[in-house]
């Protein structure tokens with residue numbers, strides 16, 4: 206059984222989740238969330254009878270701070286951190302991750318993400334593409350699923366999957382499915398292939414870090430693919446004309462808001478989407494995608 210813990214990111218519910226599986230060797234934690242959310246994670250674990258130090262296995266879908274920011278604290282308590290080999294060096298030496306995050310978030314860095322420290326190499330376990338591994342009687346398969354991040358893994362477990370960000374963001378029953386598109390790795394072709402892989406697996410449920418269980422993967426993935434293309438193609442002409450990101454941002458926000466209006470989304474829900482998937486990140490990420498694809502700088 207999967208326990209979903211709401212990490213109450215920025216004091217809001219349903220924006221960032223972590224998942225816990227009970228096994229004979231203690232809890233397996235999938236995603237740690239940001240370091241700033243550790244108290245909520247601790248409270249969630251306590252509710253099901255665990256302490257933070259009981260967690261000896263942490264599975265990360267990718268190393269972005271909203272998914273992996275607290276991994277180092279578990280490593281300090283002896284946990285093994287599972288990650289894609291391309292993400293592993295950045296957890297061992299988070300200098301680069303920290304520098305780029307500080308550049309983006311500036312003085313909000315601490316309140317958003319908290320602290321970030323290196324993880325000793327012996328606590329990091331790189332997973333090969335398609336690798337199967339077992340923990341306490343549960344078997345997982347690591348599916349390499351780039352598109353959102355080059356080092357993204359989906360953890361397949363029986364007929365369910367923990368999809369990180371590659372299966373998009375969907376908050377609440379009626380919320381739209383949106384693709385989080387932050388720099389620097391967005392790649393539409395890779396993402397399409399990853400979606401096709403998930404579709405082929407015919408999962409009964411997907412567990413999204415933003416936020417929770419999706420019981421109808423098929424229409425969900427169709428909506429994700431549609432919106433991914435829609436956003437990328439919407440942004441392309443602005444990029445082609447060399448319009449600065451800060452000028453596109455309000456127009457993009459208005460465009461996204463219009464689709465939210467059609468769904469009669471509440472202000473609370475809009476805020477959750479913004480926290481899980483900041484629009485300025487997506488404009489930046491898609492600009493970078495088009496630049497890389499065409500080999501032209503903006």
Ligand SMILES: [Zn+2]
Nearest residue numbers: 269271272370
């Ligand atoms: Zn995320």
